[in-house]
Amino acid sequence: MKLPVDPKALVSRVVELEQLLIEARIEARTDGLTRLHNRRAAEEMLARTPDVVVALLDLDHFKHINDTHGHDVGDEVLRVVGRTLRRFIRGGDRAFRFGGEEFLVALPNTTLANAHKVIERLLRAVRHATAQILGFEVSFSAGVARGAGSCTGIHSADRALYLAKSAGRNRVTSAVPNAA
Numbered sequence: 077m078k079l080p081v082d083p084k085a086l087v088s089r090v091v092e093l094e095q096l097l098i099e100a101r102i103e104a105r106t107d108g109l110t111r112l113h114n115r116r117a118a119e120e121m122l123a124r125t126p127d128v129v130v131a132l133l134d135l136d137h138f139k140h141i142n143d144t145h146g147h148d149v150g151d152e153v154l155r156v157v158g159r160t161l162r163r164f165i166r167g168g169d170r171a172f173r174f175g176g177e178e179f180l181v182a183l184p185n186t187t188l189a190n191a192h193k194v195i196e197r198l199l200r201a202v203r204h205a206t207a208q209i210l211g212f213e214v215s216f217s218a219g220v221a222r223g224a225g226s227c228t229g230i231h232s233a234d235r236a237l238y239l240a241k242s243a244g245r246n247r248v249t250s251a252v253p254n255a256a
Contacts, residue, residue, distance in 0.1 A: 104116065105117035105120070107158075107172075107173040109151060109154055109155060109158070109173070110154055110155055110157070110158030110159075110173045111158060111162075112158045112161065112162065112171050112172055112173045112179070113170065113171070113172045113173075114172060114173055114174075115172065115173070115174050115175060115180075117172060118170075118172035118174060118180050118182065121170060121172075121182060122182060122229065122230070125182065125184050127184060127185055128182050128183065128184045128185075128222075128223070128229060129182075129183040129184075129186055129187075129188055129191035129220060129221065129222045129223075129229070130180060130181070130182055130183070130220070130221060130222075130223060130229040130230055130233045131180065131181040131183065131191060131194075131195045131218050131219065131220045131221075131233060131248075132174065132178060132179075132180055132218060132219050132230065132233040132234055132236075132237045133178065133179040133180070133181065133195070133198075133216045133217070133218045133237075134177060134178045134179075134216060134217050134218070134237055134241070135153070135154075135157065135177040135178075135214060135215075135216050136214070136215045136216055136217055136241075136245040136246055137245075138150065138153070138176070138177035141153055141214070149210070152209075152210065153206060153210065153214055154173070154177065156202075156205055156206055156209050156210060156214075157179065157202055157205075157206070157214070157216075158171075158173065158179075159205070160198070160201050160202050160205045160206075161179060161181065161198065161202075163201075164197065164198055164201045165181060165194070165198070166183070166194060168183075168184055168185065169181060169182060169183045169184070169194070170182045179216075180230070180233075181194075181195065181198070188220065188221070188222050188250055188251075188253065189250075191220050191222075191250075192220050192248055192250045195218050195220055195248045196248050199215065199216060199218065199246070199247075199248060202214060202215065202216060203215050215245065215246040216246075217237055217240040217241045217245045217246065217247060217248075217249075218236075218237060218240060218247075218248040218249070219232075219233040219234060219235065219236025219237030219238070219239065219240055219248075219249055219250075219251060220233060220236060220248060220249070220250045220251065221233040221235075221236055221250065221251035222251075222253065232251040233251060235251060236249045236250060236251040237249070
């Protein structure tokens with residue numbers, strides 16, 4: 077026994093399912109708290125972008141913020157940083173929440189020196205925005221590196237990030253090109 081199929085209802089259902097699939101793909105690549113793209117989206121983008129400088133940003137003393145002000149304030153710090161990154165990155169650049177309090181900015185088709193300057197401006201913007209909105213300044217340490225392929229760039233940026241942290245935090249350090 078065949079059930080009658082309403083062609084209009086069937087087309088409507090297919091359109092609805094396609095829209096749900098699009099929304100699911102977007103959600104799978106978006107961080108729910110900051111509304112930035114997430115690590116998965118970063119890795120996919122970097123795999124497709126051969127000429128890119130990456131910057132890893134890690135919020136300074138974030139555990140202390142959570143311990144002192146509470147996790148709700150820590151979440152608000154992350155949201156403010158996310159909004160600030162979206163507002164202040166350049167047109168072709170992309171910002172991602174890479175992990176806990178770590179962010180990645182991809183800067184295609186630029187020099188290491190120009191990327192360093194962009195991230196220094198972002199550092200000033202984040203300090204200013206958090207002071208204005210939250211009443212206290214939040215800074216980050218950042219490592220900037222050029223990489224042929226996402227793994228190389230991220231690895232080099234991570235090493236430069238730890239140099240920034242060991243030099244006192246609240247600063248941007250660029251990786252030395254071709255350093256092992």
